[in-house]
Amino acid sequence: MKNKFSLFAVVIFLSFCFVIFYKGLNTPNNYTPKVNDKKNIPTFKAKDFYSNNYVNSDKIFEENTFYIVNIWASWCVPCRAEHPLLMQLSKNESIKLIGLNYRDNFNNAKKFIDDFGNSYSRILVDKDGTLGVEFGAYGVPETFIIDKNKKIIKKFIGPINKNIVEEIKQIIK
Amino acid sequence: MKILKIFIILILSIGFSHVESNEKNNELKNKILKNIRCLICQGQSVYDSESEFASSIKLIVDRKINEGLKEEHIYEFLREKYGDWVIYAPGLNKNTYFLWLLPLLLFLSGGAIMIKKLKFKN
Numbered sequence: 001m002k003n004k005f006s007l008f009a010v011v012i013f014l015s016f017c018f019v020i021f022y023k024g025l026n027t028p029n030n031y032t033p034k035v036n037d038k039k040n041i042p043t044f045k046a047k048d049f050y051s052n053n054y055v056n057s058d059k060i061f062e063e064n065t066f067y068i069v070n071i072w073a074s075w076c077v078p079c080r081a082e083h084p085l086l087m088q089l090s091k092n093e094s095i096k097l098i099g100l101n102y103r104d105n106f107n108n109a110k111k112f113i114d115d116f117g118n119s120y121s122r123i124l125v126d127k128d129g130t131l132g133v134e135f136g137a138y139g140v141p142e143t144f145i146i147d148k149n150k151k152i153i154k155k156f157i158g159p160i161n162k163n164i165v166e167e168i169k170q171i172i173k
Numbered sequence: 174m175k176i177l178k179i180f181i182i183l184i185l186s187i188g189f190s191h192v193e194s195n196e197k198n199n200e201l202k203n204k205i206l207k208n209i210r211c212l213i214c215q216g217q218s219v220y221d222s223e224s225e226f227a228s229s230i231k232l233i234v235d236r237k238i239n240e241g242l243k244e245e246h247i248y249e250f251l252r253e254k255y256g257d258w259v260i261y262a263p264g265l266n267k268n269t270y271f272l273w274l275l276p277l278l279l280f281l282s283g284g285a286i287m288i289k290k291l292k293f294k295n
Contacts (some may be wrong), residue, residue, distance in 0.1 A: 033212075034256060103225060129229030130236070136254035138213055138226055 006080045006162040033138065039152045042134035049101055049109070049123035060098060060122060066172045067146040070120070071100045071132055074112035076140040082159035086119040089165060093173050102132055145171055183203045198238050205234050205247055218261065 044057045061067055070086060072079040079084050090097050099120035106125075113123075126132055135144060138157060145154040146166060154171065156164050206220035207222075211227045219227045230251070237247045248260050257263045265273050 039253075088249050128232050129225055130233050133233050133254065 001100075033157060038132065039136070041150050041152060044134050046126070046130060046131055048122040049099070049125050055122075055124070056087075060124070061108055061146065061150055063096065064148055066095045066148065068095055068168070069098045069099055069100060069135065069144040070142050071102050071126070071135070071137050071142040073102045073104045073140050074108040075104065076102075078159035079141045080112075080116065082141055082161075083116045083119065085160050085162070085165050087117050089168065090119040090121075092169070092172070095168075098123045100126050100131060100135075102126050103129050201244065202234055204239055205238075205244055206231060208248075209234075209251060210259055210261055211257060212259060223291075 041061060042056060045054050046057070046060075047053070048055055068089065072083075086097060089095060097120045099122070101123055103126065109123075111113075124131065132139075132142075135142075135152070136155070141159050143156040143164075144152050145159055147153045207218050207250060209219040209230060211217045211219050211222040211224060211230075213223055213226045214222045214265065217227075219230045233250075234247055237250065242250070248264070251259050254265075257266075262274070263269045
């Protein structure tokens with residue numbers, strides 16, 4: 001009876017280990033960021049791209065509207081690809097686009113804006129990438145949707161495409 | 174002359190204490206950075222990585238230490254931004270109870286079996 005119980009315990013333990021390892025094999029090993037978590041917008045002070053003056057985050061997001069924060073850089077190739085879509089979004093009156101110029105050179109960034117158009121109502125400078133960290137960003141490009149309650153409700157990692165633009169339009173409806 | 178001596182000692186002691194606190198901060202910074210995962214790298218800590226993401230995190234950690242934040246608060250800040258995955262040693266919470274308690278449970282049950290066997294032999 002005792003032996004049977006020991007055998008049963010060993011079988012249970014081995015099956016348990018098998019399930020754990022089998023599940024582990026099926027789980028992707030790379031990191032999948034959470035993109036739908038609601039988070040408060042960070043409080044920060046950032047330099048305005050054109051005026052060079054520091055602005056507080058509560059001044060930046062003071063209007064009762066949806067905001068889109070887009071992290072971009074002139075050296076980032078996917079940013080060029082998504083820029084026409086941002087230009088299209090900027091025409092929508094129920095959203096305001098805030099650009100976060102990430103680890104960039106002012107002249108190059110200015111040339112980018114002059115060449116491709118300015119889709120942003122305000123551009124902030126993130127010279128060392130720390131402002132991006134405040135938003136929980138991984139790199140460029142990245143786009144965050146902020147609702148009227150000043151919560152980050154969605155983030156898109158990588159360049160936005162037509163489907164994402166449609167999704168954004170649905171969110172701000 | 175006496176005043177000059179006192180002045181020199183004072184300057185030196187301030188200098189040494191500054192160096193000591195800088196060293197302590199550096200040690201703490203390295204400890205924290207080694208425990209933060211570089212999320213865009215393959216199996217590297219932020220300490221080992223030279224990526225843009227890692228260098229931004231290094232700056233943030235440095236800034237937070239200088240602001241007087243404790244190690245746990247810095248982890249908490251990063252966890253809030255990037256989730257539990259960013260820390261190599263995840264804290265004890267409802268998602269990690271199993272992870273933390275299983276080895277302890279196995280150890281205790283192993284110990285109990287051993288004690289029982291020894292008692293039985295005696």
